[in-house]
Amino acid sequence: MTGDVPALDFAEAKRAGMEYPLETLLQADRYLNVRELRGRPARVALVNLIYARSLELGETGVRRGLLEAGLVEGEDFTLHKFNAQGEIAQLPALLDAAANGHPDVLVTVTTPAMMAAVNRIKDIPVVFTIASSPIALGIFTKETVPANLTGVHDEPALGDLLDMARRHVPGLESVGIAYDASQANSVLSVTQLREECAQRNLVLHEATVSSMTDLGPAVQSLVQRDIGALIVSTDNLINSGFAVVAKVASQAGVPIFTTDADYMEEGATGAIGDNYELWGVQSGELVAKVLAGVPVSSLPMGPTRMHRVIPPKGAEGMSPLPVAPLVSRPYEIRIIRYNDAAFAEDTARGVEEGLAAAGWQPGRDFRLKTYNAQGDMTTLSSIMAACRADAPDVVIPISTPALQGALRQAGTLPIVYGCVASGVQAGAGTSTAEHLPHVTGVDTLAPYDAMARLIRQMLPGARAVGTLYSPGEVNAEYNREMFIAALKQEGLRLVSVPIQGTAATAESVTTLLRSDIQVICQIVDNAARPGFSQIAKRATQAGLPFFCFDASALSEGATLAMGRNYVDSGRETAELAMRVLRGESPGGIPFVQTVSRELVVNESALENFGLLLPDEWRAGAKVWTGASDEH
Numbered sequence: 001m002t003g004d005v006p007a008l009d010f011a012e013a014k015r016a017g018m019e020y021p022l023e024t025l026l027q028a029d030r031y032l033n034v035r036e037l038r039g040r041p042a043r044v045a046l047v048n049l050i051y052a053r054s055l056e057l058g059e060t061g062v063r064r065g066l067l068e069a070g071l072v073e074g075e076d077f078t079l080h081k082f083n084a085q086g087e088i089a090q091l092p093a094l095l096d097a098a099a100n101g102h103p104d105v106l107v108t109v110t111t112p113a114m115m116a117a118v119n120r121i122k123d124i125p126v127v128f129t130i131a132s133s134p135i136a137l138g139i140f141t142k143e144t145v146p147a148n149l150t151g152v153h154d155e156p157a158l159g160d161l162l163d164m165a166r167r168h169v170p171g172l173e174s175v176g177i178a179y180d181a182s183q184a185n186s187v188l189s190v191t192q193l194r195e196e197c198a199q200r201n202l203v204l205h206e207a208t209v210s211s212m213t214d215l216g217p218a219v220q221s222l223v224q225r226d227i228g229a230l231i232v233s234t235d236n237l238i239n240s241g242f243a244v245v246a247k248v249a250s251q252a253g254v255p256i257f258t259t260d261a262d263y264m265e266e267g268a269t270g271a272i273g274d275n276y277e278l279w280g281v282q283s284g285e286l287v288a289k290v291l292a293g294v295p296v297s298s299l300p301m302g303p304t305r306m307h308r309v310i311p312p313k314g315a316e317g318m319s320p321l322p323v324a325p326l327v328s329r330p331y332e333i334r335i336i337r338y339n340d341a342a343f344a345e346d347t348a349r350g351v352e353e354g355l356a357a358a359g360w361q362p363g364r365d366f367r368l369k370t371y372n373a374q375g376d377m378t379t380l381s382s383i384m385a386a387c388r389a390d391a392p393d394v395v396i397p398i399s400t401p402a403l404q405g406a407l408r409q410a411g412t413l414p415i416v417y418g419c420v421a422s423g424v425q426a427g428a429g430t431s432t433a434e435h436l437p438h439v440t441g442v443d444t445l446a447p448y449d450a451m452a453r454l455i456r457q458m459l460p461g462a463r464a465v466g467t468l469y470s471p472g473e474v475n476a477e478y479n480r481e482m483f484i485a486a487l488k489q490e491g492l493r494l495v496s497v498p499i500q501g502t503a504a505t506a507e508s509v510t511t512l513l514r515s516d517i518q519v520i521c522q523i524v525d526n527a528a529r530p531g532f533s534q535i536a537k538r539a540t541q542a543g544l545p546f547f548c549f550d551a552s553a554l555s556e557g558a559t560l561a562m563g564r565n566y567v568d569s570g571r572e573t574a575e576l577a578m579r580v581l582r583g584e585s586p587g588g589i590p591f592v593q594t595v596s597r598e599l600v601v602n603e604s605a606l607e608n609f610g611l612l613l614p615d616e617w618r619a620g621a622k623v624w625t626g627a628s629d630e631h
Contacts, residue, residue, distance in 0.1 A: 007070060008292065010036040022298065029285075030070035031292040034077070038104070042077045042291045045103035047094055047117070049110040050086040051381060051408035052240045054260055057276035058109050058130040064277065065284015066291075077291060081378060084113070086240070087472055088182070091116035099124060105290050107283065108151075110236055111185035115139060118146060125296045127151050129283035130276060132185040132234060133301070150290075150299040152283045156189055156233055156259045157272045159196040160309075164270050165229040165257045166200070168312045174203035176222035176254075177231045178215065178238055178245070181208045186235040189259075193231060212427035215241045216248055216434065223252035232258040232268070240408060241427065242266055243436050247587075261308040266412060270312040274304045331366040331581045332392035336383060336406065338399040339375040341529045342552035343566045347398045347419040350570015357571065358578060366581075375502070375526065377401070384409035394577050400426050400475035401526060407439070414580050417441030418573035419566060421524060423591045425478040437587030440580070442573045444564045444594045446479065446524050446549035451562050452486035455547070457614045459518055465492055466517035466544075468499040468508050468535070470527040479523040505531030509538045521547040532556045545609045551600040554624040559605040565596035600624050 007030035008020055014036050020028075035041055046062065048055055063079060071077050082098050084090040095116055098106055105125045108114045114128035118139060128134075128151030135142060136153075166172045177193060179186040190206065197204040205225045207218040215238070222230065230249050232238055238245060239260060246267030249256050256263075259273035286299055335351060337344045348370060360366055371387070373380035384405045387395060394414045397403040403417045403426050415438060420426055422443055429435020432443075455465060465487055470476040484494045495515045499508040505528065512520065520539045522528055528535070529550065536557025539546040545559040553561055572594055580586050599621040601613055613621060 007032055009033055010292075020293070022294065025289065025292055025294045026298065028292070031076075031288055032070045034071055034288075034291050035075055037291075037293060041075060042105070043101060043103040044077050044079045044105050044107060044287060044291075045082065045098035045101055046079060046107040046109065047082045047084075047091070047098050047113050048108075049084050049088065049091065049113050050236050050240055051083060051405065052236065053409065053411065054239055054262055054276045055109050055130055055236070056381075056385070056409065057262065058280035058283075061277040061280020061282075062107055062129060062284040062287065063280075065281040066288050068281065069285055069288035071288055071291065081381075083377065083381070085377065085472070086237070088112050088116075090472070092120055095120050105287050107287060111137070111234075112183060112236070114151065115184065118149060122146075122148065124148065125150075125290045127283055127286050127290065127296075128153070129280055130154075132188050133303070135301075137184050137188055145301070147297045150286055150296050150301050152279060152286070153301060153303055154234065154259075154274055154279075155303045156192065158189070158193050158231070158233060158259070159199070161231065161233075161257050161259060161270075161272045162193075162196055162200055162202065164272060164311060165231075165255070166202075168255060168257075168270060169228045172202065172228040174205060174225070174227050175229045175231050176205040176207065176225065176227035177233070178207045178209055178218045178222060179235045180210060180237040182210065183236060186238075189233040189235070193233065209237060212237070212241050212244070213424070213430070215244045216430040219245050219248040223248065223254050227254060229269075230254050230256045232256060232260065232263070234259060239263075243407075243412070243438070244429075247437050255312070261310050264310050271308065271310045273308060275308050279304050330364060331394070332390070333366050333368045333577065333581075334387050334390070334392045334395050335368065335370040336380075336387065336395060336397045336402045337370065337372045338380060338401040338405075339526060339530070340372065341399070341526065341550075343419055343524075343529075343550055343563075344398045346552070346566035347570040347573065350567040350572075351396060351418065351574045351577070352570075353567065354571035354574025355578070358574070360578070373402070373405075375530070377405075380405045381409065388413065394580055396573060396577060399526060401473070403428065403441070404474065407436070412438045414586050415439045415441070416573060416577040416580055416586065418570055419444050421445045421475045421478050421482075426474055429591070432591040432593075435587070435591060437585065440576055440586040440589040440591060442569050442576065442592055442594055444566065444569050445482065446564065447562055447597050448479075448483045448486040448523075449489070450597070451521060451547065451549070452483070452490045452492065454562065454614070454617060455487075455519060455521065456490040456492065458611050462492060462518040464495050464515070464517045466495045466497070466512045466515060466520045467523050468505070468512065468525065468528045469496050469523060470500075470525050471498045473526065476523065476525040476527070479525065483521075483523050499525070499527050502527050502530045505534045506538070509535050513538060513542045513544070517544070519545050519547060522549070524549050532558065543609075545605070545611060551598060551622075554600055554602055557605075558602070559609065559611075560599070560601045562597070562599045564594055565598050568596040569594040598622060
């Protein structure tokens with residue numbers, strides 16, 4: 001015994017040559033020295049659909065549940081996380097990757113992840129959390145529950161939530177909800193909401209969304225139907241973009257009532273729902289029992305143990321999102337880089353130069369810390385979590401993945417991004433002027449129109465241009481679409497080959513070179529950038545020039561580069577950051593497009609390929625000489 005909590009010590013049991021019976025295992029609340037059961041730490045794999053604050057709280061709760069059950073991380077268990085980054089189609093492959101690690105328990109977070117596991121994982125114990133009831137969803141019946149599945153599901157109190165809304169909005173006649181119809185949990189909530197509205201003679205207006213880009217317009221369409229309140233319930237896409245929902249509703253004076261109590265801090269008016277961390281703790285307790293030897297079939301699924309009820313504070317409804325105030329101490333600035341790409345390094349250098357040019361001194365006026373995720377999404381997630389806990393005065397994410405990580409995890413901290421093709425495409429707004437109230441930044445879309453025109457002039461007989469791109473990476477997809485449109489204007493087509501991470505560069509380039517292309521022109525892509533030397537080498541061996549949009553690639557064998565001056569765009573980013581730090585609201589600062597552009601050429605390489613730089617470009621071009629201080 002440990003205090004009043006029954007505890008079982010497997011080290012003591014081993015020394016005594018005994019095993020605990022199932023009834024004892026079920027009754028216990030704490031399990032000590034579980035590593036003795038396997039002779040190693042138990043392996044726990046956690047598969048999540050998307051980065052969102054509520055889901056991260058659930059993940060935190062699972063770990064907390066294991067620790068509170070007496071297990072020691074690193075000794076009794078290890079936890080390996082996987083995240084599909086919002087791509088439901090990636091869940092099967094992610095589950096396969098998790099299963100290949102031979103976990104002792106697989107934990108799923110979100111309904112789509114649970115459903116994918118039900119279909120794919122048959123011989124590994126699965127514990128689900130932050131999900132709807134699979135029985136209510138019709139996945140199976142009480143009699144046909146898979147023997148390897150258990151977990152904790154919600155029971156949204158939508159009827160009580162509507163009653164709260166009616167008390168707060170006298171004469172309430174209609175409510176609205178936006179939801180992702182591709183998510184079974186969302187459809188289940190809306191179905192229940194329809195029934196609850198019908199019982200109360202309330203009109204329900206619905207709007208479906210399929211991406212973050214759709215979210216703002218969808219909520220706007222609801223408020224234009226003169227709804228009296230907005231309902232938000234169990235939808236992963238909506239939850240990830242709650243700041244967008246809050247902004248549109250706030251501007252229209254429409255209160256928000258949600259089943260996620262954590263969103264009270266981000267603009268919701270009232271809530272009746274689950275504490276996501278405690279939900280995770282409850283699921284973590286089940287994981288601990290499985291690791292202690294309890295068969296999954298002996299652990300029935302069940303609902304969350306309690307609801308949090310947070311009534312509206314007043315008739316005003318939502319509170320405005322905070323902005324950085326003027327302070328009498330050095331400003332805390334955090335630069336978040338996704339990888340070691342030269343353009344990210346140049347942007348960060350430009351930010352520092354911009355601060356210095358304004359007379360700001362490190363230590364006296366600001367303290368700057370720079371983090372680098374080294375191209376790893378898990379590391380980026382950890383950095384963002386630490387950054388949010390640190391609560392700096394401004395966060396400067398550099399690159400699209402870094403910005404998206406900040407949007408998911410930085411809460412309402414002021415964000416000023418740099419080195420991003422399009423803040424709108426990254427999910428920060430619906431236009432350069434209409435965007436999240438805590439975000440602004442500098443777009444650095446590569447000059448695709450100019451490059452397409454230059455290719456046509458230098459290779460008049462060219463038919464197609466080749467490039468690599470990362471499927472599912474927002475900036476890569478957007479850059480690819482922009483280049484396709486630009487090349488089409490010049491009578492050229494783009495042959496694009498997917499690249500699954502930097503390690504696949506050689507294989508992808510080999511595939512690309514089998515196509516009918518006359519030049520490789522690599523779009524801006526985080527996965528492709530570290531492999532530029534391989535691309536250049538293989539293109540040269542095939543007799544093709546290698547063009548790109550990053551001047552630093554000349555030292556790695558590129559023939560020609562037309563890109564943005566990232567140091568200059570970093571200075572522009574610093575200017576926006578200083579405006580925010582002085583008290584200006586990011587929401588009132590439109591996204592800006594950097595105006596810098598530079599053309600850098602390797603003349604000897606051009607000569608080797610028999611290419612001539614047109615006169616109209618020669619005057620403004622820089623000639624790469626191989627000097628270390630030149631691009």
